[in-house]
Every structure is written in structure tokens, then in C-alpha cells.
Amino acid sequence: MLYYTKMKKQGLTLIEILVALAIIGFLVSIVLVSLGPRPQLKAKDAKRQTDIKEIMNAMELAYDDDGQYPNITTVSDTDDRITNTSIASGVKTYLSPFPKDPSGENYYGKPNADAGNRQKYCIYAILESIVPTTYFCASERGVKSSTTAPSLGACCF
Numbered sequence: 001m002l003y004y005t006k007m008k009k010q011g012l013t014l015i016e017i018l019v020a021l022a023i024i025g026f027l028v029s030i031v032l033v034s035l036g037p038r039p040q041l042k043a044k045d046a047k048r049q050t051d052i053k054e055i056m057n058a059m060e061l062a063y064d065d066d067g068q069y070p071n072i073t074t075v076s077d078t079d080d081r082i083t084n085t086s087i088a089s090g091v092k093t094y095l096s097p098f099p100k101d102p103s104g105e106n107y108y109g110k111p112n113a114d115a116g117n118r119q120k121y122c123i124y125a126i127l128e129s130i131v132p133t134t135y136f137c138a139s140e141r142g143v144k145s146s147t148t149a150p151s152l153g154a155c156c157f
Helices: 014-035 035-064 083-091
Strands: 108-110 122-127 135-140 142-146
Touching: 035 083, 035 122, 035 135, 035 142
Parallel strands: none
Antiparallel strands: 108 122, 122 135, 135 142
């Protein structure tokens, strides 16, 4: 006599597959949320670095024309933000419009208003994606990233 036995079918049910997909989707969403702001900060920092290099190039071109760097004055508060009117008037031929930080504010700088300091300049941005606080600086010496707050005489040392 021949007996037929029911063999249990090996495999997953539709419910099991849907639960597994839901769990995977939940885990992927957690990972994406945790990684979200980082690329945006790096993109803003890349823009800051490009802008600072463009300002440096415009300053050098203005120096070639006038024999001194354009006047840099800062806003009267303590955060050293440059005024667009002071620096932009000196470089407007080479850089127009004058760039702003991706946050919408002006970039930072050190005043070089008096005649003895017109052979120097220091413009910088604070990078957001790097800890500890990192400054991307441009001066008559070139560009440099530094964790030390820049000064007019030692902006890029």
C-alpha cells in the first residue's frame, strides 16, 4: 500500500515577508536620518572655501592695480564680520556680487584700514562640519585651515 504524506511546504508567507520589509525599512530610515545633516554641512563648507579663494584672487588682482589691498573694515560688534561695502568697493571689478556665507551672513575678516596695514589682509570663514572649530583663512600668504583664531599678521602662517 502506498501512503501519501502531506509534506509541509518550505517558504515564507506573505505576512512574514511584509514584516521583514517593514523592519528593514525602519532601520534604513533611522540610518538615513542620522546621516542627513552631515552632507549638507560639508557642501556649505565647500562653498565657504570656494568663496574665500575667490575673494583672495580678487584681492590680489586689486593689489596688482593699486599697490595695496582694499580696505577691510568690520561691523562694529565683536564678531569681526566684514562689511560688504568696504571690501566690495575695492574688488567689485573682479568679484561682483561679493559672496556671502551660506548662512546668509558676511564672511569674517580683520581690519586693515590704516596705511601701514594695507599690505596685509585676512579674510576667513568658520567651517561647520569639522570639530574642533576650524577656520579657513585667506591672506597675502595664501590659504590655510587652522584651529587657531586668525589675526591680521598671522592669518595664514
